[in-house]
Amino acid sequence: MRRRKGAAPTPAEITQAQDSLERRIRAHLAKGRVQVTLTDNRYTMISVRRISKEKRYEVRLHHMFADADPVITRALARYVAENDADASRVLGDFIDANSDHVRGRARRTPAQVIFTAGEHYDLRQIYDELNARYFDNRIEAAITWGARTGRPRRRNSIKMGSYSVEDRLIRIHRSLDRAFVPRFFVAWIVFHEMLHQVHDIRVKNGRREFHSKEFLADEAQYADYDQARYWERQHLDALLTY
Ligand SMILES: [Zn+2]
Numbered sequence: 246m247r248r249r250k251g252a253a254p255t256p257a258e259i260t261q262a263q264d265s266l267e268r269r270i271r272a273h274l275a276k277g278r279v280q281v282t283l284t285d286n287r288y289t290m291i292s293v294r295r296i297s298k299e300k301r302y303e304v305r306l307h308h309m310f311a312d313a314d315p316v317i318t319r320a321l322a323r324y325v326a327e328n329d330a331d332a333s334r335v336l337g338d339f340i341d342a343n344s345d346h347v348r349g350r351a352r353r354t355p356a357q358v359i360f361t362a363g364e365h366y367d368l369r370q371i372y373d374e375l376n377a378r379y380f381d382n383r384i385e386a387a388i389t390w391g392a393r394t395g396r397p398r399r400r401n402s403i404k405m406g407s408y409s410v411e412d413r414l415i416r417i418h419r420s421l422d423r424a425f426v427p428r429f430f431v432a433w434i435v436f437h438e439m440l441h442q443v444h445d446i447r448v449k450n451g452r453r454e455f456h457s458k459e460f461l462a463d464e465a466q467y468a469d470y471d472q473a474r475y476w477e478r479q480h481l482d483a484l485l486t487y
Pocket of ligand 1: 437441455
């Protein structure tokens, strides 16, 4: 949205900017409806929720996208509808180039692109369900799939999930966004990372203790805990080949 110097946009101006951006993205979509919400979020620049049954996309975009040109709106359409890797690179570059629009962010810090919708799993959905069921909706974090990698290879280890305290950001490895990985397993990894917001990292005998006794006890409360651990043992090779 165009801003007058020093003046915050009015609600009517925001609605107008959202409608305009919706139209410009839809122009590049073969099918499906798109609903745009512009945000001022410091960490989440793009977040997509796909409602497949209704062929509808809910897209939350940082307001830096309000005046995006057709190259960017086309990349948005391709990212939203097809999870297209080239499109996500174009969007990443755009975000980096416009990071000075992000309030409170140091100019050179690259902005975080949040990709919640994977090819098989929507992390937002899993996170919301877990937050309601286990945490009384008290967890406040962003969640994203990690970066894509190149050609598949057998790895010695994979960090399946991580939680950044500073950014309040949960990152889940793309290896888990595959058809053979059951949903209860993805949810277990997400659940584990959410617990890191509840349990502070303590120092014990001069070492940081990431998973205290209390943490592990809480982790075992997960409904499919045994099943998830068993599945991981059975499929570790497949998980590590990504
Ligand atoms: Zn952990």
